[in-house]
Amino acid sequence: MLHTGVRRIGTVVAIGALAGAGVVAVAPLADPPAAVAAVGECPPGTIPGPGNTNPIWTDNNVAIYAGQDFRAEAGAAEAEGLVVVQGDADFTKSPGGTFNVGWVGVGSGVVPSPGETMLAVGGDVSVGAGTVLDVGANARNAANELVGGNVDVGGITTPDYETDGSRYRLNNGTLTQDLGADATANWSTWGTEITTMSAEYAALAATGTVTAAFTVIDFVGDGAAAQQVFTVTSAALAANPEIHFTGIPDGASVVINVTGSGAASWAPYYFSDNGVRVDAPTSADFGTVAQRTLWNFVSAASLHVAGPSQVLGSILLPAADPADDQPAMRVTASTNGRLYTNGTIVMDGVGNEHHNYPWIDPPFDCIPEPIVPLVTGSVTIAKEISAEDAALLPEGVLFYGTVVCQLPEDGGKFVTEWYVAPGESEVVDGLPVGASCVIHESIGVGSRAVAPLVLVGPVLAPTYFLWQTPVWDPSPPQFVVPASDDPVQFTFTVTNALVRGAFTIEKSVEGEGAPDATFTGTWSCTLAGEAIGDGEWLLQAGQTTEPIEALVGATCTVAEIAPSDPDGGSWSAPVIDPPSVTITAASAQEPLTFVVTNTFVPDPVLGGFDIVKVVDDPDGVGFDDSFGGTWSCTAEGSEAAGGSWTATTTEPFAVDDIAVGATCSVTEDAPADPEDGTWGDVEIAPASFVVEDAETRVIVTVTNTLTADALATGGGALPATGTTVPWWAIAVGGALLIGGAAVVLITVVRRRRS
Known part of the structure; x- marks a missing residue:
């Protein structure tokens, strides 16, 4: 938690500025109020609504803070409480008149200690023609002496206060210029505190509910929490100017987080608490609601506080990014609370006033002791x-x-x-x-x-x-x-120094007969999607890189450039385990490890076999000497090779490049029978075999037997049933056969002639 002064460290308070009309300052002021509290006392309990007879209480905390400039223009009337401006301050009313700072004619009566700083400006102060800057009016000490208020200026005054003080009324106070940074040194960290605390309040969980309809916003508290928290949009505030509170416990503070970026405009005209209107200055609960309430415009670029009502509560506007030539906060209504912004504040309404109602939570609550100027x-x-x-x-x-x-x-x-x-x-x-x-x-x-x-x-x-x-x-x-x-x-x-961890890359080589080799690759690391490092590596089997540093939280990966295959084998695709690592702080002592594994796969040992064709043709039938079929080999249960073959009885068929250990078999396509014969069943030996080694070739013999048909041999194939006929009998029979045939032929010829 950051504190913007010398008093203490506290919780950031949202600025409250409530706008309204109908209460007009009196300038110059007359006699002091009838009831005067002892100097150095914060108000106990409830503060009455704005008036010129309120008791006087002491508050030396900041009532209005502008991180840039402050301007009082048009008919703006007064700014009650301590005003701190880090930039320049200009008081130029139109058509002129008095602008009160510190102590005012009509206000809460919660004011800085008499004779203390009531206006601190880091830059220059200027007062326009016809305007009087009145600081500490009626500010009297315990002896009822008029001591007024002081003005600290970092730069110069226009007109120069030392040569022309006609536009400055300090009521026996002092104005010191050319102070430089010392003019606002006591509040040098306020800008940061405003931003920080606005964010802290914005992060609070809501304790109550918000309902907006028909120009009315109902803020319904839980009736219990010591700090009631609500969230509402700036658009809802703009559209519903009636503010109703219910269920707020006694003594509780109220934080209203207003969301929405861009330019916000708010012109409330009605405030009530538990059904009773409280924004009239005569209301008994005016001060209660004004003190307990804080409006935190979380992300608005600018804010215009307008409207005819008295705006109740402190207003916190951390942003300072308005449109060109526009202030961060413009106030044309009367406000009751604190006003804080890191930008410029302009008060330019018609008789509008800021009344100092300190928020009830620190660090922007009432501080009764004077802030001692720092050396x-x-x-x-x-x-x-x-x-x-x-x-x-x-x-x-x-x-x-x-x-x-x-x-x-x-x-x-x-x-x-x-x-x-x-x-x-x-x-x-x-x-x-x-x-x-x-x-x-x-x-x-x-x-x-x-x-x-x-x-x-x-x-x-x-x-x-x-x-x-x-x-x-x-x-x-x-x-x-x-x-x-x-x-x-x-x-x-x-x-x-950034925290770094480390990783290593280890090379592993597997596979029987793996040769010596050098492997190369790359590594790279990213953090939140951004590349933060890369490099190369070179390793042999069993080697590990030196630790490679990388930022904690980075994601790193490794890749390998495909190695060339050696003679006698090949490298399988590398396996990288794990695929990626996230760098930890502990890895600085025990680096994370990538293992890149390559497996050597030796070329297979190849053998072969020959298919030899054998034909048995005992009858000499003759055949077409061309035979064919298929062959196939399996290894480890899966087909490894196969094809067709053709062979003759004089030309075997050679099958090569078969992996040693493969089991092979041969089949033959049934050959077509020749005209005068029939093929018998084929005989293949061996029917199945294993290719044992590269040097020994298996001889597969495919044997076919051809048998002559019976008619082709003249019945000679029929078995004999009688005795053997001598040769001479056969000769005689043949002669008789020929002679008989001749007789028949002659007879036929004769008949044709007749």
């Missing part, structure tokens, strides 16, 4: 980081931390922030002289490096970086703030 010194912080780490960071990155000082007077704390770029140094000034201070740098994933955002302030850079603990020189980074003219000044150097 300030400084410290220098230098940043060192390796070029390798710096190259990985987004462009424009700054490193962030705080300086926490223990105030010697009352034990309070002063906290300010610092930002420094790699390789540069930063002077942190505005530190209270004599305070004991410690420098801190934020630690954790992504929380140290920040990137600047124009107008709003720094925002976190990518959160995927993990940093080592900062190293300080001298160490520890503690010191007592010296005065600016002290010859001993302090410079602390802080060195940062």
Whole structure:
């Protein structure tokens, strides 16, 4: 938690600005109020609505804070409470008149201590013609002496207060110009606190419900929580100007987170609590609702607070990114609470006033003690980081931390922030002289490096970086703030380094007979989708790389370039286990390991066999000497090879390139029978066989037997049933046969002639 002053550290309070009309300041003021509380007392309990007879209470906390400029224009009337402006302040009313600051004619009566600073401006102050800047009107001390209020100016005044004070009414107070940063040093961290606390409130879970319909928004609390939280859109606020609260416990604070970017406009005209209207200044609960309520415009680029009602509650607007020539906050209504923004505030309504109703939760609650002007010194912080780490960071990155000082007077704390770029140094000034201070740098994933955002302030850079603990020189980074003219000044150097882990690549080779070989490949790492490193590796079997460093959180992978196949075999595709690794902090001591395995597959040993054709033709029938069929081989149960064959009885068929160990078999296509014969069943030997080695070829004999048909042999094939006929009998029989045939032929011829 950051605090923007010297009093304490607290919770950020959202600014409350409520706009309204009908209450007009009196200038110059008349006699002091009848009831005057003792100086240094915050208001107990409820504060009445705005009036000119309220008791006087003391509040030296900031009522209005503008991180840039402040302008009072048109008919704006008054700003009650302490006003702090980091830029320039201009008071030019049209057509002129008085603008009250600090103490006012009609207000809450909660005002800065008499004689203390009521307007602090970091830049210049200008007061237009016809306008009077009235500071601390009727601000009287315990002795009822008019002591007014003081004005601290970092730059100059126009007209120059020292030569022409006609437009300045300080009521016995003082105006000091040319103060530089000291003018607003007590509030140097407020801009950051506003941004930080707005974000903290925006992150709170809602405790109540919101219903918007027919111009009415109902905020219904749970009746129990000490801090009631609601969420509503800026569009809903703009469309429903009646604000109704119910179920808010006594003493509870109320945070209303208003969402929606862009330009917001809000013009409420009615506030009620438990069914009773409370925005009339005479309402007994006016101050209760104004003090307890905080409107947190989380992401609005700008805000216009308008409308005819008294706007109840503090208003917090952290953004400062309005459209060109427009203020961050424009107020044309009367507001009741606190007004805080990192941008410019313009009050330009008709008689509109800001009434100081401190929020009831710290750090923007009432602070009765005066803020003591600081005598300030400084410290220098230098940043060192390796070029390798710096190259990985987004462009424009700054490193962030705080300086926490223990105030010697009352034990309070002063906290300010610092930002420094790699390789540069930063002077942190505005530190209270004599305070004991410690420098801190934020630690954790992504929380140290920040990137600047124009107008709003720094925002976190990518959160995927993990940093080592900062190293300080001298160490520890503690010191007592010296005065600016002290010859001993302090410079602390802080060195940062990203946390790295490591991985290795191991080469494994498997397979019988694997030859010696060198393997090569690449590695690469990414973090949040961005490449952050790559390289090459070269290994032989059994070797492991040296540890390769990579940022913690990175995802790394390994690839291998396909090796050339050696003689006698080939390499299978590499197996990389695991496929990827995520780098851990522990891997710096025990690197993660990739194992890249290649398996050598030797070329197979090949053999073969011959198919020899044998034909048995005992009858000499004759045949077409061309035979064929198929062959096939299997290895480990699966077909490994196969094809067809053709052979003759004189030309065998050779089958080559068969893996040793394969089991093979041969079949023959049945040959066509010749004209005078028939093929018998084929005989194949061996019917199945194994190719045993490369040198021994198996001879597969395919034998076919051809048998002559019976008619082709003249019946000679029939078995004999009688005795053997002598040769001479056969000759006689033949002669008789021939003679008989001749007789027959002659007879036929004769008949044809007749």
